[in-house]
Amino acid sequence: MRSVVLQQPSAGAVQRSPFPITAVQLLWTGPAGGLHIGFVREKRSTVWTPVTPGCPCGGDRAADPAASSRHQALVLGDESRVFELRHPQSIDVLSAVVVDTVHGPPRTGLASTGRPTDRGGAAAVEEPFRAFRSLDIVRRADWGAQETKATASRDFSPVQALTVHHTATPANDPDPVRTLRTIHELHAVHNGWGDIGYHFLVDPSGRIYEGRSSGTATPGHNAAGEIVGGFHTAGFNTGNIGIALLGTMTDRPPAAPALRSLTRLLAGLARAHGIDPQAGIMYANPVTGAASRILALDGHGGRTSTECPGARTDMELLRQAVADELGA
Numbered sequence: 001m002r003s004v005v006l007q008q009p010s011a012g013a014v015q016r017s018p019f020p021i022t023a024v025q026l027l028w029t030g031p032a033g034g035l036h037i038g039f040v041r042e043k044r045s046t047v048w049t050p051v052t053p054g055c056p057c058g059g060d061r062a063a064d065p066a067a068s069s070r071h072q073a074l075v076l077g078d079e080s081r082v083f084e085l086r087h088p089q090s091i092d093v094l095s096a097v098v099v100d101t102v103h104g105p106p107r108t109g110l111a112s113t114g115r116p117t118d119r120g121g122a123a124a125v126e127e128p129f130r131a132f133r134s135l136d137i138v139r140r141a142d143w144g145a146q147e148t149k150a151t152a153s154r155d156f157s158p159v160q161a162l163t164v165h166h167t168a169t170p171a172n173d174p175d176p177v178r179t180l181r182t183i184h185e186l187h188a189v190h191n192g193w194g195d196i197g198y199h200f201l202v203d204p205s206g207r208i209y210e211g212r213s214s215g216t217a218t219p220g221h222n223a224a225g226e227i228v229g230g231f232h233t234a235g236f237n238t239g240n241i242g243i244a245l246l247g248t249m250t251d252r253p254p255a256a257p258a259l260r261s262l263t264r265l266l267a268g269l270a271r272a273h274g275i276d277p278q279a280g281i282m283y284a285n286p287v288t289g290a291a292s293r294i295l296a297l298d299g300h301g302g303r304t305s306t307e308c309p310g311a312r313t314d315m316e317l318l319r320q321a322v323a324d325e326l327g328a
């Protein structure tokens, strides 16, 4: 795993990476639409792809670069080393981070997924966590998280809300684990968040992955059942569990297995934290001092102005499905 920042890549100029590119994170200001990227392959014409803004996850403090009106997107590469950008003058591309995920530590095999209780460790809160603990969750070691790059200090808080995202990466992603590792690299190293911003991620096959490290045997949580602070919804991170669907739900809905796993995960978390998935709450953020009336379970776009988690993620249906799961 390696990554390099290309500052202020200008349109029309050829951008060169020192290694084969498996992904590029683009950060720009100006209109959301109009930016195109083309990977250049020898003796083949460049295929231009429109770049659309992804989940603008970020921290709670205004100084966080992603908390402003900038757009960011993650584009998967084809292992070429050269690309070009094309955009109108109204767009200013601030940076392109090129990533190579091929040369990270080997994965230890996804067959070895474990239920949270399988790993032992402290578990002060037992009964409400029963459904959550029954879920198969791919632990960080099993998806190849580079722990040396997870440098964040950990603050834990009681859970107030649950928030759904999409990663805005290709719907037909051939390797979701590689994408997950890319997101970890970008969030931990280049966005300065010390680790991946989301607490959990779900791939199209329904596999659930542990996101941000809790440092305990229980994904996301400490022994008291509190959640580690994430970086996924600017202004709403404290006590808010962020779950990202891998893929883009703009034109097509989440795959059925992903939706099933997401529902079970949300229901497990709702039960663990005593959350009514269909209720409105007064969310209070001790970091910013702000309080706002929000739905306890909602998409990123229900908290801040963003397309995330995509128009085809039907939050109303999801709230109902989670309520049904809790009642079952």
Ligand SMILES: [Zn+2]
Pocket: 055, 056, 057, 164, 165, 166, 232, 300, 308, 309
């Ligand atoms: Zn989001």
